[in-house]
Amino acid sequence: MASAKSFDTFPKEITNMIFTFISFFQTPSKRKYNKMLLMMGIILLALNLRPAITSVGPLIVLIRSELNLSNSIAGLLTTIPLLAFSLTSPVVSKISIRKGHEFTILIGLTVLTFGICVRSIPWATTLILGSVLIGIGIAMGTVILPGIVKYYFPAKVGLLTSIYSTTMGMSASLASGFSIPLTNYIGMGWNASLLFWSIFGILAIIIWYTLFTFRGNQKNLIQEDIGKSAKSLFRSNIAWKVTFFMGFQSLLFFSLVSWLPTILQSKGITTSLSGWMLSILLLVGLPGNFLAPIIANRSKSQSGLAVSIALLFFIGIFGIWQVSTINLLMFFVILVGIVQGAGFSLALTFLVLRTKNSKQAMQLSGMAQSMGYLIAAIGPIFLGFLYDQFQTWTVSIIILLISTIFMGYLGHGAGRNSYVFLTKKV
Template identity: 50%
Template sequence: MQKRSLTNSNTTNKALLVVGIIFIAFNLRPAITAVGPLISSIRSDMELSNGIAGLITTLPLLSFAVLSLLAPKISYRLGNERSVFIGLLILIIGICIRSVGLNITLFIGTALVGVGIAIGNVLLPSIVKQKFPDRVGLMTSTYSTSMNVFAAFASGMSIPLAQGLNLGWQKSLLSWGVLAIIASFIWFPQLRQNVTANHVKKHTTSKASLWRSAIAWQVTLFMGLQSFIFYSTVAWIPEIVHSHGMSIESSGWMLSIMQFVSLPTTFLTPILAGRLKNQVSIIIGIGVIYLLGIIGLLAGQNHVLLIVSIVFIGLSQGAAISLALALISLRSEDAVQAAELSGMAQSIGYLWAAIGPILIGSLLDLTHSWTPSILVLVVIVIAMTVVGIGAGRNKYVLESKKLSPQ
């Protein structure tokens, strides 16, 4: 009887942990993706220039880049569970401060939003590696899909909340704090578990040796290059298709389609990756479909081909981001290594993400044509595929020996 009770308790704790991970993932994008549709209202209300308004979208990415390196250090002292909870609290505070309605609070709050999300971004792969070592693919699929669903949902709900319910941009953005509060209550029981403080592990990863690892750099560059493409297309796809004759309304729907068609590949790719001996074939497939999609943006007035291209880009994006997250766990020997590799990959990755939209827009200003920008994306896709082939090899980042089949 006691054994059965203990088994039931462990099952309940596991289920609660899975629900907690899903709700953490729910909060890793909405506070950012909800801003884009409201940027014109924010700019007008706060009397901001276009350049300053652009900081609202790039500031969280810069916070990601800085905090991604610091998050593993926080987890060493406090443990993953407490660190993620603190990240949620910072996110809630940032959302509240951002909605006060002053210029200074807008940017301070936005930076704090990035800090809070960065902690969750980095430590979720470590938690998955530690708690579900035999289910890395499935758990990565679950939380990355959850993240993307609410990212798309937040983009679509911003205007209805602000205008349909007459909440205005401040309360529309503030509403996402409710989701973070719910997640904090669901995650709270994890604080009663034995703290997974990484500094007590027998195995510790030398930061210097990790940064000298070829595979670690390949995983990092794969994360960075796919981030470059993702944020560049999210920022400019509506403008690109509008330049080919689509209406503003249809251009906006193209962005929504791109995000929603990514969901199946977001979910399925890590599961497939976890079952294969290596992930090279998946990466080549992503690269080929991505290339077809990006090249299709040169289709001119052929709207059918443009729509097919958008679908191909969306499918590739979903597979690329979820595979990048899965590779962090698959190429790591333990949770400590996963946390440090996650910090390295996401720090550099989000620096690339911040550069992408600016570079693509600057090329448009210089050339008054989308062709050079699209050709840059083609080059980035090829580079992503090349480094991805290296990252997909069956090796750990700090081991020369091959892994057993995943």
């Protein structure tokens, strides 16, 4: 029988094995090892920040039918994580400063993974509780990412933002596309289909536990003294425009993730095909995810890029509303997918381009993602409510079209060559 001591050393032995395996492919330099493992951690973290949300959209009809939920209540499955995300975001940077970013991300991933498990229990109560935990876990990872990139990779902000935003887009696409096949063809059931995505959370926890152990839980991230408090952001015009650009972009994204399959089904598209069309929308967003930050980082002003994205967003949503043939619907779904990917990664890029150091980046990230996702949380439940009232998607789509106009206006201001703590362009 194993001794108590052997069980005490088990976690350390696991991390030693991981360290040995990774360092086999590395030079003896600890600095290079840290950067390589950190990159792996960033990618795995990003891989977990969307599937818990995007896997729900294609399954809403099944969940609603089995648990006898209204469209408004079903919309909460996407809205509640966003509300929890919004309420948690302002305190994440404070936790990170006090406890260390590795520890904060590790706790966030644990909460997220546990939330996915709880939500897979087929009760209305556990659906809500799990959704709350998912939102908290996602917030703890997402708010810290821009600060980590700004601190550790200041010369490669555009490239690193491209990598992790593309990873988020890819995982979002896979989750929405495989939700129905996992349910129907493999026979897992909708709850087991949702539970499947906890696997990536477990993998990420292992890597961040290893970082936490071998990096000593460093607390020097975002420790620069910039002489400004987070409250200063509320007096910054640029910070507000970045925040609301993030908000309207996110409102469009999460509204489409929640209801696009249902909107397409109302046009005669099958449940399976509508789920794959959402997956295609997310998949074709990957080039936009990758290219937008690189283009933005090489330009003094991103105003033109932001306005162009909003205009194409308007055209794509208008097309989905007006056409009915599969070929044309697919064209406009692809168009929306490309620009939503670009819009999302541009919003993330603003968090680092409009700030001078990692502390400012994390402060702006907390503000933009807290208030921004509060705006986004309105979308899914409000569109579901409007459909319940009017039994048509027309009013809901008009709301989305108006949102693209606001997005363009705010993006024009957020894209100006300035910093959040300056009042004049530089």
